[in-house]
Amino acid sequence: MIPTLLGVAALVFFLLRVVPGDIVELKYAGAGVYAPKEALARERAQLGLDQPLWRQFAVWIGGFTRLDFGTSMWTGRPITYEIGIRLELSIELALMATFIAILISVPLGTLAAVKQDTWIDYFVRIFSIAGLAIPSFWLGIVIILAFVIYFRWLPPLTFTSFWVDPKANLSQLIWPALAVGYRYSAVATRMTRSTVLEVLREDYIRTARAKGLWERAVLIRHALKNALLPVITVIGLEFAFLVGGLVVTEQVFNLNGIGKLFVEAISQRDYTMVQSLVVLTSFVFIFVNFLVDLINACLDPRIRYQ
C-alpha cells in the first residue's frame, strides 16, 4: 500500500512540474497588471518553486509523516485546513450515497432475480442500465429543475452541518446523494441480480425449501447471505464512480466539498493542492478496497482459510 502511494505521489508531483506555465504567472495574468520579473521571482521563492525538484519533493513527502501537506499555493492557507473544512460534507455525502446505493440495489436486484423474466425483472434491468447511462450531474440538474419549477425551492447557498441542524443538513444533502447513489447502485443492482440467480439454483436452497422453510427465510437467511459477497466487492470497486459522481455533483448543487476544491485547484494550477488531493483520494480508494477484502474475509470463511 505504501509503495503504491509513494509511486502515486511521485508520478503526480513530477508530472505537474513538467508542464510549462506555473501558478505565479497565472496569478499575475489574472490580476491583469504588469508584473516585473523580480516580482515573479520573489513570489516563486516564497512558494519554494525555485528550489530543485528533488528537494521540493522531499519536503512535501517529509510533511506527510507529520500529516502536513504544505500550504495551498493559491490561498496560502495550510492544505490540511482547506481540506478539513470541506471534509465533513464530502464524507457525509459519500456515506449517504453509498447507503442509498445499497438501499436501492440489494432489494431491487433480489426482486429481479426472484421474478426473473417477468415485467418486474425487465423494469429493474432497464432501470439499472439507465443508471449507468444517465450522468449524475444531469440527474442533479433535473432534480433541481423539478424543485424550482414545482416547489420554488433552490438549493441553499450555505452548508449546514449535521451537528448544528440535522434536519436541514439531511434535506440539503439527500438530493445530491440520490443523484450520485442512483448511478452507484446500477452496477450493484445487476451484480445482486446475477448472484442471487446463481445462488437460487444451489442445492442448499432446494434443501431449505424442501424442509418447508418460509420462502422469505430461504431468501434472506440462506440465499442473500451468500449472494451479497460479490456485491460488496462491486461496491468497493465502484468507489471510483462515487468519487467521480461527487466531483461533478458538488458542482451542480453548489456544495463546497472536496470535489469542488479539486476542480478549483486544477483550474488554478494549485500544484500542492492538486497533488495532495490526488494522493488523498488514491489513499482512500486503496483503503476502501482493502476494507472490502477485509469484510469479505470476515463474511466468507473460505477466503479466510486460504
Added chain:
Amino acid sequence: MTRTSVKTLTLPAVSRFDRWLETTFRFTRQRPLGAVGAAIMGIMIAAAVLAGFVAPYDPLATDYATMLQAPSSFHWFGTDSFGRDVLTRIIYGSRTALWIGFASAFLGATLGALIGVTSAYFGGKIDLVLQRFMDLLLSFPLIILALVVVSLLGSGMTNVIFAITVPMVPRCALVLRSSALALREMPFVEAARALGFGPTRIILRHMLPNVMAPYLIMLTAFLGQAILLEASLSFLGLGVAEPQAAWGLMLRGAAVDFAERAPWMAIYPGLAISLSVFAFNLLGDSLRDALDPKLRL
C-alpha cells in the same frame, strides 16, 4: 501407409456483403437490445457526419432576438441564452462526443492491448515492471486521473482525448494480459518462435489477432464511458471549450442559471448524453454476451 484422398468441399459462392447481411440479421434476431443500441448508434453517427445537412441552423450563429425561446415548430428543442438553436447544437455536439469517444476508446483499448499482450508475451521482469506501472495508474479513480491529465495539458479537444485515454489503458491492459497469458502457451505461438520469428512479429501477427474478442469488448465498453467522461469534463469547464458544441458544455452555466425560464436547455442535452451512452452500453453488453460470455466486466 494408405493415403486417404481428401475430397474438397465446394461452398456455394457467397459474397462478402451477403455474409455480412446474414450476420447482422442473426445478431438482430438473437440480441434485439443490442440491435436497438446499434441502431441508435447508427443514427448518431449519421447525424454527426451529416450535421451540416441535417441541422436546421448554424450551431454558432447567435441571435439575441430569439433568446431563450421555448420549443416550437421553428426551434424543436428551443433556443439557448445566445439564441442558438438547441437541436442544432445537439446534432453538432454528437460530432464532438463521437469523435472524442471513438478516438479515446480506440487509443485506450489499442494501447492497452499492446501493453497487455507484450507484458504477457515476455513475462518476467518486463511483465513485472509494466504491471507495477499499470497498478499505479489503476490506483487513481477514473475521473481523477483524467482531471490530472487535463490539468497537465490544459483543456481542448486533443487533450481531452488524451485525458480519457490514459485511465483506460491500464484497465484494458489488465484484461488483455490475462487473455494473452493463456495464448502464450499455445502450440502456434511456440511454432512461431521455433520458426525464428521475433517478438514483434509474434505479438503483432500471432497473438494480437487472437485477443480480438476481449479487445472489441473492452473497446465498446469504453465508448460509453468515454462519452460520459467527456461530458463530465466539459461540464466542469475542463473539457471542450465554447463556442464548440458539446453536450456537457451545454449543461454548464447558463443551463442552470436559466433553469426556471428555459428548462429545455438543461433537459435535451442530458437526454442526448443518456441516450447515446445507453445505446453504447446495450451494444457493448450484447457484444460481450455474443463473443465471450465468460468475461464479466
